Amino acid sequence: MSADYHVSGAVAVITLNNPPVNGLGLVTRTAAVEGIRKALDDANIKAIVITGAGKAFSGGADIKEFNSPKAMTEPTLHTLIRTAEESTKPVVVAIHSVCMGGGLELSLGCHYRIALPGAQIALPEVKLGLLPGAGGTQRLPRVLGLEAALNMIVSGNPVPSEQLAGTALFDEVLPAGTDFDGLVKAAVAFAEKIADVRPLPKVRDRKVDYPNHEAFLQFSRNTVKAVAGPFPAPLECLETVAASVTMKFEDGLAFERERFMHLMQTTESKALRHAFFAEREASKVPDVPADTPTRKIARAAVIGAGTMGGGIAMNFANAGIPVTMLETKQEALDKGLATIRKNYESTLKKGKLTQEKFDQRVGLITGTLDYADIADADIVVEAVFEDMGVKETVFKKLDEVMKQGAILASNTSTLDVDRIAAFTSRPHDVIGTHFFSPANVMKLLEIVRGKATGNDVLATALALSKKLKKTGVVSGVCDGFIGNRMIEQYSRQAGYLLDEGCLPEQVDAAMERFGFAMGPFRMGDLAGNDIGWYIRKRRAIEKPEIQYSKTADLLCELGRFGQKTGGGWYDYKPGDRKAYPNQQVNDMIVKHSADIGVERRPIGDQEIVERLVYALVNEGAHILEEGIALRASDIDMVYLTGYGFPLYRGGPMFYADTVGLPNVLATIERFAKGRHGDAWRPAPLLVQLAAEGKGFNSR
Numbered sequence: 001m002s003a004d005y006h007v008s009g010a011v012a013v014i015t016l017n018n019p020p021v022n023g024l025g026l027v028t029r030t031a032a033v034e035g036i037r038k039a040l041d042d043a044n045i046k047a048i049v050i051t052g053a054g055k056a057f058s059g060g061a062d063i064k065e066f067n068s069p070k071a072m073t074e075p076t077l078h079t080l081i082r083t084a085e086e087s088t089k090p091v092v093v094a095i096h097s098v099c100m101g102g103g104l105e106l107s108l109g110c111h112y113r114i115a116l117p118g119a120q121i122a123l124p125e126v127k128l129g130l131l132p133g134a135g136g137t138q139r140l141p142r143v144l145g146l147e148a149a150l151n152m153i154v155s156g157n158p159v160p161s162e163q164l165a166g167t168a169l170f171d172e173v174l175p176a177g178t179d180f181d182g183l184v185k186a187a188v189a190f191a192e193k194i195a196d197v198r199p200l201p202k203v204r205d206r207k208v209d210y211p212n213h214e215a216f217l218q219f220s221r222n223t224v225k226a227v228a229g230p231f232p233a234p235l236e237c238l239e240t241v242a243a244s245v246t247m248k249f250e251d252g253l254a255f256e257r258e259r260f261m262h263l264m265q266t267t268e269s270k271a272l273r274h275a276f277f278a279e280r281e282a283s284k285v286p287d288v289p290a291d292t293p294t295r296k297i298a299r300a301a302v303i304g305a306g307t308m309g310g311g312i313a314m315n316f317a318n319a320g321i322p323v324t325m326l327e328t329k330q331e332a333l334d335k336g337l338a339t340i341r342k343n344y345e346s347t348l349k350k351g352k353l354t355q356e357k358f359d360q361r362v363g364l365i366t367g368t369l370d371y372a373d374i375a376d377a378d379i380v381v382e383a384v385f386e387d388m389g390v391k392e393t394v395f396k397k398l399d400e401v402m403k404q405g406a407i408l409a410s411n412t413s414t415l416d417v418d419r420i421a422a423f424t425s426r427p428h429d430v431i432g433t434h435f436f437s438p439a440n441v442m443k444l445l446e447i448v449r450g451k452a453t454g455n456d457v458l459a460t461a462l463a464l465s466k467k468l469k470k471t472g473v474v475s476g477v478c479d480g481f482i483g484n485r486m487i488e489q490y491s492r493q494a495g496y497l498l499d500e501g502c503l504p505e506q507v508d509a510a511m512e513r514f515g516f517a518m519g520p521f522r523m524g525d526l527a528g529n530d531i532g533w534y535i536r537k538r539r540a541i542e543k544p545e546i547q548y549s550k551t552a553d554l555l556c557e558l559g560r561f562g563q564k565t566g567g568g569w570y571d572y573k574p575g576d577r578k579a580y581p582n583q584q585v586n587d588m589i590v591k592h593s594a595d596i597g598v599e600r601r602p603i604g605d606q607e608i609v610e611r612l613v614y615a616l617v618n619e620g621a622h623i624l625e626e627g628i629a630l631r632a633s634d635i636d637m638v639y640l641t642g643y644g645f646p647l648y649r650g651g652p653m654f655y656a657d658t659v660g661l662p663n664v665l666a667t668i669e670r671f672a673k674g675r676h677g678d679a680w681r682p683a684p685l686l687v688q689l690a691a692e693g694k695g696f697n698s699r
């Protein structure tokens with residue numbers, strides 16, 4: 001049973017009880033329907049109250065049932081709502097804390113609604129590329145009016161219950177300070193008072209009046225279209241809400257059902273739901289159970305106050321954790337602290353930070369040149385130059401000074417975390433925490449698990465990622481980990497495209513049309529082309545067999561590192577991030593093709609996209625096969641949160657699944673016969689899954 005039934009006088013109280021948020025799964029729906037029927041059969045009962053135990057009234061559909069036939073098994077949510085609405089005894093809902101999605105739709109089907117203030121009221125389905133499919137689009141406008149309901153349904157954002165007091169959504173919003181018991185008592189008293197009132201009020205019988213609604217709807221269509229981008233759901237939400245004005249209730253309900261089923265099948269919604277689950281899955285590591293003890297993180301330190309160190313320190317301060325940055329020279333330290341201050345000042349000026357929070361955060365960040373000042377930090381994140389020699393010096397020193405039990409983390413983006421760990425006498429305390437630039441903004445945190453990393457250290461890093469409001473994804477040790485190892489193959493293809501006939505603006509435009517936030521060359525200019533240059537120089541010694549287009553090296557030899565030097569693949573004007581093509585660079589690219597004897601040819605968008613995206617996919621398949629990533633959805637999360645991969649395509653591995661792995665493989669095999677075919681050896685896992693008719697995400 002996941003709903004409790006008890007009787008208070010002449011009122012039956014049904015309490016949904018399916019932790020954590022009373023999701024309306026099959027068992028809960030069954031128990032609620034049985035509760036209503038039991039109350040109807042009991043001659044002593046005159047009215048029914050429905051509420052929810054614990055942290056929520058109801059968070060809506062049970063996400064565990066999302067892709068399972070259980071969601072369609074009777075009693076469905078529709079049946080539950082109809083049972084409540086058609087009950088011959090009044091049904092009162094008692095709402096608190098969270099009333100979202102199906103929870104709100106159930107409430108709208110009941111005859112009366114009482115709420116505590118501060119409850120979050122929402123129909124958030126649009127955020128998963130859907131629309132409320134259990135009457136929400138037809139009933140909410142009938143109690144809130146067209147405009148307010150449209151805003152809530154198209155945005156999916158929660159509105160606090162007290163803000164909706166006085167509307168027909170609530171019969172009563174109780175005074176602040178009332179607790180759960182007070183709510184239930186008030187609901188029972190209310191139920192007793194109205195027990196004999198007939199006819200029973202039904203939201204479905206109300207009308208949505210809006211003078212000149214067509215003009216308003218047309219205006220809204222234009223606005224929604226402009227902000228919805230590639231996602232169909234917001235406009236579908238609008239059209240179904242419009243049906244609440246233009247159609248009879250039953251017809252509107254049927255229309256809602258039809259559009260809901262349509263959205264369920266769209267790639268965009270599937271991608272959003274995939275990302276939703278992927279984020280939850282990413283924090284699970286099979287051999288590190290959820291109850292693994294974690295270490296306390298009350299104080300942090302960061303080594304290096306450069307681009308990354310500053311951003312990382314801000315993360316700790318934003319989470320309320322005091323942090324000390326250590327540098328070798330006062331000048332570098334002052335510069336790092338000043339950059340942080342400037343960053344916070346600009347947020348303050350934009351009104352996105354209160355003066356109090358500003359003072360608090362700036363106050364939590366201190367600087368030092370002395371290791372003694374950081375010795376008792378619970379975690380230290382090293383963010384010095386990407387050079388094994390420098391990392392060695394730092395980690396030997398950390399081993400010497402840090403208190404026992406401190407976590408020693410490295411922000412390295414490519415180097416071997418096991419080698420770094422071996423510089424210390426406590427490799428189990430060493431882990432990679434790879435932040436992405438700008439570290440105070442980007443959501444991704446790649447957590448690199450070394451051979452010796454302790455389970456409690458890993459569990460602490462995962463918990464910390466949540467505290468820092470990041471999406472933590474675990475990666476094994478390899479050159480570049482998940483994200484940068486894949487991006488290298490992507491960048492290689494981008495370089496070869498220049499050799500073969502493209503210019504940077506053409507490649508970037510194709511990738512941006514595909515949906516990337518930024519094409520590879522604009523991204524290079526933003527991150528700094530010198531970073532890749534440095535890595536290629538290292539690779540030339542370590543792995544001389546790996547080939548690259550020389551264009552990026554030629555660009556760096558011109559001193560064009562990107563935005564920070566005023567120009568890279570493109571030119572930039574001060575204070576303007578717009579990229580302007582540069583003739584000298586484009587001439588250099590064309591000349592290079594001639595120098596290496598390649599006849600330039602026209603290359604279309606499709607080839608550009610396939611070469612870049614399938615380069616990611618093929619490397620992703622290797623990474624999955626080697627166990628560097630725990631699951632395909634982790635790779636998708638890395639790309640969605642760290643590399644601007646289009647959300648509506650669900651990440652590279654999900655995208656490959658939607659294209660069909662046999663199709664992806666056939667294209668890769670075709671590329672393997674072309675120039676630089678050696679870069680296109682299909683990953684064995686891709687070959688295997690394609691043959692088995694499976695996908696990366698459905699192995």
Ligand code: NAI
Pocket residue numbers: 303304305306307308309326327328332382383384385386387390393394411412413414434435436437527
């Ligand atoms: P940066 O050059 O901006 O900053 C490095 C800072 O470390 C400098 O301020 C330098 O004075 C300081 N430093 C050097 N040796 C030191 C030592 N022995 N003790 C204390 N401080 C020392 O470099 P950035 O970009 O911040 O990179 C730092 C690390 O983060 C590297 O491992 C890099 O691979 C990684 N990373 C960089 C990303 C980026 O986009 N820049 C992204 C993710 C990781």
